[in-house]
Amino acid sequence: MPPLPPQDAGHWLLALALNAALIAAAQRAPLLTPAGWAHAGLLGTLLWGSLGPRGWLAVVAYLALGSLVTRLGFARKQAAGLAEGRGGRRGPENVWGSALVGCGLALLTTRLPAVAGPLLLAFAASFAAKLADTFGSEIGKRWGRHTVLITSLRPVPPGTEGAISLEGTAASLAGSALMAAVMLALGLIRGPWAWLLVSAVGLLATLLESLLGATLQSRWRWLSNEVVNGLQTLVAALLALMLEPLLQPLLEPVIPLLLPAS
Numbered sequence: 001m002p003p004l005p006p007q008d009a010g011h012w013l014l015a016l017a018l019n020a021a022l023i024a025a026a027q028r029a030p031l032l033t034p035a036g037w038a039h040a041g042l043l044g045t046l047l048w049g050s051l052g053p054r055g056w057l058a059v060v061a062y063l064a065l066g067s068l069v070t071r072l073g074f075a076r077k078q079a080a081g082l083a084e085g086r087g088g089r090r091g092p093e094n095v096w097g098s099a100l101v102g103c104g105l106a107l108l109t110t111r112l113p114a115v116a117g118p119l120l121l122a123f124a125a126s127f128a129a130k131l132a133d134t135f136g137s138e139i140g141k142r143w144g145r146h147t148v149l150i151t152s153l154r155p156v157p158p159g160t161e162g163a164i165s166l167e168g169t170a171a172s173l174a175g176s177a178l179m180a181a182v183m184l185a186l187g188l189i190r191g192p193w194a195w196l197l198v199s200a201v202g203l204l205a206t207l208l209e210s211l212l213g214a215t216l217q218s219r220w221r222w223l224s225n226e227v228v229n230g231l232q233t234l235v236a237a238l239l240a241l242m243l244e245p246l247l248q249p250l251l252e253p254v255i256p257l258l259l260p261a262s
Contacts, residue, residue: 005052007110015048019056031067032090039092043099050106054186055123059099061182062127063090066098066134069175072142097226101233102126121194121244122237124183128176128202129209129236130229135175136206140168150210162214164207176202193251197243205236 005011023041032040040063047055067090105123109116140147141158144165149156156163180198183189189198209232217223 004109004113004116005049007049012045012049015045019044019048030089031063032095033092036089036091036095039095043095043103046103047106050110051120051123051188054188055106058124058127058183058186058188059102062098062131062179065175065178066131069135069138069171072138093224093226094229097229098130098233099127100230101237105237117190118241118244120188121198122240124180124189124194124198125201125205125236125240126233128179128183128198129205129232131179132172132176132202132206133209133229133232135178136164136168136172139171140165143167149214150207151214161217162210162212164210169203169207172206173199173203176200176206191252192255193248196251196255197247198240201236201239201243205232205239208232208235 019041022044023037027034027037043059044056047059102123105119105126109119109123112119140163144158144167147156147158147160147163147165147168148154149160150162150164158165177195177199179202180189180195183198184195189195209228212223212228212231217228
C-alpha cells in the first residue's frame, strides 16, 4: 500500500492552492464547462488532500482518456444525434456522477488507514468501471455494427439505453483494463492479481449498468444518467471489496505462473 500523505492543515492548503492554479491554467481546454472546471477543482483538492498526487493523477488520467475517446468519430456521432451535448464538454453533474464514490473512498482512507489497501482497490474499481462505460458507449455508438438490448438481444438503434454491441463490450474491457493499468502504475493497487480483479470488476459493473438502463431507467424519472453512473461506480467498488478477500488468495499465487519468466 502506498504511504498516505500527512493530514495536516499545511498539506490541505497546498492541495487547495495547487488545484486552484491548475484549474485556472486549464480552463481553456475543451474538456469541461466553466462550472465543470470549478467542481473539478474541488474534486482535485479533495483527492490531492486525501491521497496525494497519485490520487489526483489517477483522476486526471481518467478525465483525459474519457475526453479523448468521446472525441473519436465525434462528427459522425453528432450527425447521427448520438454525440454528447455541449461539444463533449462535461459539467458538474458528470464530474460527481463519475467521481463521487471514488472521492468518498479516498476520504475514507484518511479516517481508516488500517484498511486503506481494500479501499484503494475499490477506488480503482470505481474509476475503471466509469472509463469502461465511457469507452463502451462512445466506441459502440460510432463503430458498433450490431447493437442489441442486453435483456432480450433484440436489435435496437445505437445509443438506446441498455444497448450493447460486440465492439462496445470489447472497448469497455479495454477501458477498464487501461484504467486499472494506470492505477497499478501509480502504485494505488499492487500486483497483477489486483489489476486483473479491477479490470474484471469494471467490465462487470458496466454490463450491470446496461442492464439497469434497459430495465429501470425508463420507468423511474429520478434515475438520470448521472445517478446511474454513480450507482455503477458504487457497484464496482462494492464488488471489489467483496471479491478481494475471496480471490486474492487464489489469484496471487497462480498469476506469476502464467506470466513469462523475466
